[in-house]
Amino acid sequence: MEFRQLLVLSAVMLTMTGGPSYGQGGKEPYVRVAEIEIDPVQLEAYQAAVKEQIEAALRIEPGVLALYSVADKENPAHITVFEIYTDVEAYKTHLETAHFKKYKTATQDIVKSLKLRETVPILLGVKRR
Amino acid sequence: MEFRQLLVLSAVMLTMTGGPSYGQGGKEPYVRVAEIEIDPVQLEAYQAAVKEQIEAALRIEPGVLALYSVADKENPAHITVFEIYTDVEAYKTHLETAHFKKYKTATQDIVKSLKLRETVPILLGVKRR
Numbered sequence: 001m002e003f004r005q006l007l008v009l010s011a012v013m014l015t016m017t018g019g020p021s022y023g024q025g026g027k028e029p030y031v032r033v034a035e036i037e038i039d040p041v042q043l044e045a046y047q048a049a050v051k052e053q054i055e056a057a058l059r060i061e062p063g064v065l066a067l068y069s070v071a072d073k074e075n076p077a078h079i080t081v082f083e084i085y086t087d088v089e090a091y092k093t094h095l096e097t098a099h100f101k102k103y104k105t106a107t108q109d110i111v112k113s114l115k116l117r118e119t120v121p122i123l124l125g126v127k128r129r
Numbered sequence: 130m131e132f133r134q135l136l137v138l139s140a141v142m143l144t145m146t147g148g149p150s151y152g153q154g155g156k157e158p159y160v161r162v163a164e165i166e167i168d169p170v171q172l173e174a175y176q177a178a179v180k181e182q183i184e185a186a187l188r189i190e191p192g193v194l195a196l197y198s199v200a201d202k203e204n205p206a207h208i209t210v211f212e213i214y215t216d217v218e219a220y221k222t223h224l225e226t227a228h229f230k231k232y233k234t235a236t237q238d239i240v241k242s243l244k245l246r247e248t249v250p251i252l253l254g255v256k257r258r
Contacts, residue, residue: 055254057254126195
């Protein structure tokens, strides 16, 4: 990792970190939570598809700050995706990308239900030292 | 922010980022999701308590990588906390800290229900450039 990259990362983290000035100075990130039930027998195919789209989103989209995909330990067919964008426009842009559309097509017969929740951040605390 | 801090941050981010070697080389983070229903009339008191404990956890605990607390836009009394620790031991340590115990005491009459889910990460993708 180059020093230039570190500086950019640091700027992103400062935006995301809940210091005293959080939400006062910089723009507040836009956060969504997706709760997904998938077909358990297609778990591996689902995981491959979601990994591919997250990697592409982080690589290509400046407005995607974080996409965390996790499976419940007790029920691996229950997936949570915690999504952090710079703002709501970045989320709308994400929906129009080729990698997101590919993910939606690849998983349309795997996803049994999808609940999306818009949220308002209370505090987005992330380690920066 | 000093360069030393940037380097440590970069190490944390590399651990958390889903590159090709994620989960193969370094230790996989331990991720939990808490779903909390609070008393709507005590929203401000809850938010103050959770902010205080998150800020302390990030400042004091080396094993806490991120604590994201958000409220549903449609129902601000529904809180989600997305929690990333270096490992399960770091989570156990967190439960024993003074700031976490203070938060539990301060919110015991505010929290109406609490559902905790242990998860297995599929991909923890976070921007690092």
